[in-house]
Amino acid sequence: MTDLRAATPMYAASAGPSRSRDRGSIRRTNLGVVLRILRDSGPRSRAQIAVDTGLPKPTVTTLVAELVAHGLISEGSAQREGAVGRPGTLVRIDGRGLCGIGVEISTSYVQVLALTLSGDTVHQHRVAVAVAEAGEEEVLDLTAQAIRASLTALGRDGIRPVGLTLAVPGVIDTAAGTVEYASAIGWRGVAVADGLRRRLEQRLPRLAVENDAKLGALAEYVQAQGSDVHDMVCITGERGIGAGIISDGRLLRGSTGFAGEVGHMPLDPERRPCACGRRGCWEAMVGLDAILRLAAADDDWIHDPAVELESRLEELRRRALDGDARTREALARVAEDLGLGVALLADVLNPRVVVLGGYFTHIGQLMLDRVREVVRERVMAPDAGGCEVRLSELGFAAAARGGAYLALDAVYQDPARFEEFGEAVRQSAST
Numbered sequence: 001m002t003d004l005r006a007a008t009p010m011y012a013a014s015a016g017p018s019r020s021r022d023r024g025s026i027r028r029t030n031l032g033v034v035l036r037i038l039r040d041s042g043p044r045s046r047a048q049i050a051v052d053t054g055l056p057k058p059t060v061t062t063l064v065a066e067l068v069a070h071g072l073i074s075e076g077s078a079q080r081e082g083a084v085g086r087p088g089t090l091v092r093i094d095g096r097g098l099c100g101i102g103v104e105i106s107t108s109y110v111q112v113l114a115l116t117l118s119g120d121t122v123h124q125h126r127v128a129v130a131v132a133e134a135g136e137e138e139v140l141d142l143t144a145q146a147i148r149a150s151l152t153a154l155g156r157d158g159i160r161p162v163g164l165t166l167a168v169p170g171v172i173d174t175a176a177g178t179v180e181y182a183s184a185i186g187w188r189g190v191a192v193a194d195g196l197r198r199r200l201e202q203r204l205p206r207l208a209v210e211n212d213a214k215l216g217a218l219a220e221y222v223q224a225q226g227s228d229v230h231d232m233v234c235i236t237g238e239r240g241i242g243a244g245i246i247s248d249g250r251l252l253r254g255s256t257g258f259a260g261e262v263g264h265m266p267l268d269p270e271r272r273p274c275a276c277g278r279r280g281c282w283e284a285m286v287g288l289d290a291i292l293r294l295a296a297a298d299d300d301w302i303h304d305p306a307v308e309l310e311s312r313l314e315e316l317r318r319r320a321l322d323g324d325a326r327t328r329e330a331l332a333r334v335a336e337d338l339g340l341g342v343a344l345l346a347d348v349l350n351p352r353v354v355v356l357g358g359y360f361t362h363i364g365q366l367m368l369d370r371v372r373e374v375v376r377e378r379v380m381a382p383d384a385g386g387c388e389v390r391l392s393e394l395g396f397a398a399a400a401r402g403g404a405y406l407a408l409d410a411v412y413q414d415p416a417r418f419e420e421f422g423e424a425v426r427q428s429a430s431t
Contacts, residue, residue, distance in 0.1 A: 027063075030055060031415040034063045035072060035093070039412060040225065043092035064091055071097060072117065072415055093118045098160045098411070098418070101205070102403025103147060104167040104212060105192075106396070107131055107184050107239035107288070108309050110143050112150045113400040114161065117408060122159055123150050124397075130305035132186040139185075140192065144199035162418065163206040163407030166192060167215045167399035169240045171258050177209040183276035184240030184283075206410065212236060213260050214251055215402030217244020219394055220355050222405055233351045234392070235262070235342070236399075237358025240275070241283040245349060263287065267341055285337040288359050291316070294330035309396070313362040320366055335367035339374025346379045346387040357392035364391045 030053075037052050038044070044052070050060045067073045074094040095117025104111045108130060114123040125146060131139050147164070154161060170182025177193025193209050217234040224232070230249040236242045241263030245252040252259050263283035264276055274281035275289075284290060288309075295316055296302050302312040319327040342354050356364050356371075364371075368391065376384050392398060411418055 028414055028416045030059070030063055031067060032413050034060065035067060035415050036412050038073060038091060038093050043090040045090055049091065067415060070415060070418055071095065072411065072418065095411070096120075097158060098162050099123075099154060100404040100407030100409075101147070101150065101161050101164040102167065102215070102400035102405075102407065103143060103164060104215075104400040104403065105131060105139060105143060105169075105185070106212070106399070107169065108305055109396070110139065110146055111396070111400045112146045113397060113404055114150060114154060114159070115401065115404040115408065116159070117411060122157065123153055125150060126396075128306060128308055132184070133305070136187055136190050136195075140195045140199060144196055147196065147204075148200060161205040161407075163208070163410055164204065165215065165403030165406045166196070166207070166209045167212040167403045168192060168209065169212045169236070169238065169242060171261070172209055172211045174209060174257060177207070179209070182240075183274070184238065184287075186275075206407070208406065210403065210406065211242065211244075211260065212399040213242030213244040214253070215244070215400075215406065216357055216394075216398035217246055217251060217402070218405055219398045219402035220244070220357070220392060221246050221249075222402075223394060224353070229352045231349075231351045232353040232355060233342075233345050233349060234355045234357060234398070235360070237286075237288065237356060237360035237364075239288045241287050243345070245351075247349070262341065262345060265341060265344065267337070267344070282337070282341045286334050286341065291330055291334050291359070291363075294333060295319075295327045309359070310362060313359055317363050317366065320363070331363065331366050332370065335370035336374060338367065339371040340378065342371060342389060343375045343378035343384075346375060346385055347381075350381070350385045351387055354387060354389045355392050356389065357394065357398050358396060361392045361395040 033053050034049055037049055041052065046060050046064055047057065050057045064073065068075060072095045073091055075089055075091050077089055099114040099116050099122055101112065101114045109126050109128050111126040112123065113121065116122055127142065127146060129139065129142060151161065168179050168182060169184045170187065171180040173180050177191065179187045179190040179192055181188050193207055196207065197204060213234065213236045216236055220234045221232065230246065232246045234244040243260040243262040245260055264274065264278065264281045266280040267282045268280040268285050271279040272284040273279050274284040292303055301307065302315055316327055320331055346354065372389050375387065375389055379385055379387065394401060
């Protein structure tokens with residue numbers, strides 16, 4: 001897409017008033033425009049970049065040369081499909097020597113994922129941990145250890161991190177880097193950014209903290225790039241249930257940044273207790289704890305947090321396919337309740353797509369038909385208001401992936417900040 005909405009919804013509305021700019025700032029802005037065109041629309045010729053940006057061809061030539069020198073893009077010959085004659089020269093995103101790091105503290109694991117500027121995964125590691133039971137200090141120790149290991153591995157491969165984004169479930173004060181309240185993991189007022197900086201003696205890249213559902217939505221939106229979908233709701237499927245909401249290509253944050261706490265909508269007629277302390281929350285109906293409770297006895301090994309979650313979900317899937325009555329009844333009930341909440345969100349927000357992530361990606365195929373039926377039955381608008389319910393293709397990696405994208409956004413906004421990276425690339429190429 002050339003409207004440049006895809007990978008910068010987080011802070012697109014917070015840039016502040018426009019100001020008169022000198023030539024240097026205009027050049028820096030134009031470098032970012034060219035880089036984002038290549039990100040959103042793929043490889044293209046200099047002439048096409050000039051058309052896309054409205055910039056003069058000599059200006060584009062200068063900008064491309066500078067971005068190549070920075071090591072952020074490359075040029076090469078390529079034959080477009082259906083073209084005849086000599087192959088043209090196309091400009092494409094490069095940036096293999098830098099990355100963004102996304103770190104997720106979930107309810108049952110800590111995950112680190114690093115992406116290059118072109119979106120390739122260069123490092124990924126996940127360790128299982130029962131976060132609520134372990135406590136914040138132990139979890140931050142484990143997170144710092146995982147980040148330290150990833151920085152070491154990236155350094156060994158000559159890859160430089162430009163930023164790190166930490167994804168955490170719950171209400172986040174992004175300015176302070178604090179988890180204000182996360183009922184799913186039992187945290188309140190935890191200064192995670194300061195805690196990680198204190199634990200990591202080595203110099204950290206730029207560090208941000210965000211809500212996991214919002215970062216998951218960012219990743220899902222990038223994944224949907226090119227499909228002309230600009231209104232979507234992305235549901236996390238964990239012990240907690242949250243939503244990242246994309247409206248007209250921008251992340252819906254709300255007046256104080258807390259939009260998306262859909263897991264605590266009071267939808268449960270049985271008024272079952274929720275981790276937040278209330279009763280009747282949607283989360284208590286369709287969260288991970290709910291499906292495990294409904295599907296298996298308390299002493300069943302699928303409740304064991306020491307076992308990888310994918311293995312436990314695969315066992316549930318196997319039992320369902322083998323005809324186990326309790327498992328099938330559990331899936332049917334959760335499908336009904338999931339459809340109820342999705343239909344409510346579709347009535348209020350009218351999204352083009354609702355993406356079911358997290359644990360739903362592993363067993364959701366067994367529930368998807370009924371969820372879609374409930375949505376069609378309950379949404380007031382004809383044909384469910386055009387809403388399509390689909391499973392995520394990113395699974396449990398969505399939030400960390402969104403964090404890595406957000407970390408990389410600094411490069412797309414101001415490529416000139418990374419001139420020293422280009423110098424490192426040139427020195428590496430000469431040795």
